[in-house]
Amino acid sequence: MVDTDRITGAAREAGGRIQSAVGDIVGSRRDSAEGRARQAQGRGESLYGEAKDGVRNAADQVADYAEDAYEHAGDYARQGQRAVAQRVEDAPIVSLLIAGAVGFGLALLLNTSRR
Template sequence: MDTQRITGAARQMGGRLRRVAGDSGYRARQSAEDVYDEALDLGARAMRQARGHAAHLADDALEAGQALYGRSSAALSRQAGEHPLVLIAAAALTGAAIAWLLSSSSQRR
């Protein structure tokens, strides 16, 4: 009788331990899933913020490039207006250089 009581108590204790272990395993899994979901949300939020910052940087770079292009075009126009002979000479030299390059490449063939 004592053996049966001890065996029954051990089985009952084992069942309780299994239930406690199952509950704690479920809670641990649920906690891990919650942490995973939170990390996923944080990552998505960081991605959206980075994308927004990159778009702002690209817009700023475009505006700066357009402003620089406008200033350089104005400066070139002003210089061409002040020194038209230099502009004509530069264009003639550029044309001569291109003609020389094209003629030398056709002679090699």
């Protein structure tokens, strides 16, 4: 969706170009200067609209990614569970040693926090 600032900015910029060109043709420095100012104002408004569109598009993409992660969270958890189970099955002794070390570390943390 195009922002209205982009549309009005482009229209104001075009009007400023026309006013500036007419001022140059007829020799009116006032119309030429006003046209250039109007053209610059329109360009700024158009750039502001483009920035708003960019932010809106980025927010939409973030929302899409979050929705995708939410919808597939169960799938990812099951894949991780299968991978861990496969590692434990492949190397049960190493897995037991790692689990023991983690348990020992947690026990130390809990014990030192009580002091």
